[in-house]
Amino acid sequence: MSEIQTSMAKRPKKKKVNQIPFGVALFIGIIGVGFFMGNSNPRAALMWIFGVAAGFTLQRSRFCFTASLRDPVLTGGTSLTKAVIIAIAVASVGFIAMQYGAFVKGSAIPGNISPAGVHTAIGAIMFGIGAVIAGGCASGTLMRVGEGFTMQMLSLVFFIIGSLWGAKDFGWWSKNFMPAKGVFLPDVLGWVPAVALQFILLLVLYIFADWFGNRKSKDI
Secondary structure, eight states, rough: OOOOHHHHHHSSOOOOOHHHHHHHHHHHHHHHHHHHHHHHHHHHHHHHHHHHHHHHHHHHTTTHHHHHHHHHHHHOHHHHHOOOHHHHHHHHHHHHHHHHHHHHTTOOOOOOOOOOOOHHHHHHHHHHHHHHHOOOOOHHHHHHHHTHHHHHHHHHHHHHHHHHHHHTTTHHHHHHHHOOOOOHHHHHHHHHHHHHHHHHHHHHHHHHHHHHHHHHHOOO
């Protein structure tokens, strides 16, 4: 055994810090902030609660939209891909319910119906490249900022700068590069075919992701 190995063997193991007191203090602080917000603005307190719950869920599940598209290519894993598809399906149920309810009442359909075009493909490619370099999407970046990753802190700064810059010049981009009107599938196909198409496509993607992940695991 070399001298380096001997010294490493004799080196005492670093004791793990008990994080329970920090967790309890943080929990009390979160509750305190919620009560403080609730006294002046109950809606802000509700948003605070949902924000904390979403952050906790993201951190524990390691949920990241970029990883859901990156992992199948790099590692062959599709667990996050399937989780994103399920999340979109669940969100679709809520959005469809709200939009159909407004349609039945004759009210304006809630939500932004944004037109798709070449600008969508260009923006998606640019955002995808940036997300891979930064190591995560918006949700993954926020999650890792909370964990103390310096790289993601830097990414968040430029994420904010880019978003503000984009919002400032959005009118110019919309006028020169985006189609004037978006396509709302229920207006084109009807509500039942549009909803059926939405969930059939999600089901096909889920089945393909499951097959792809199982095939890669067998190859390994």
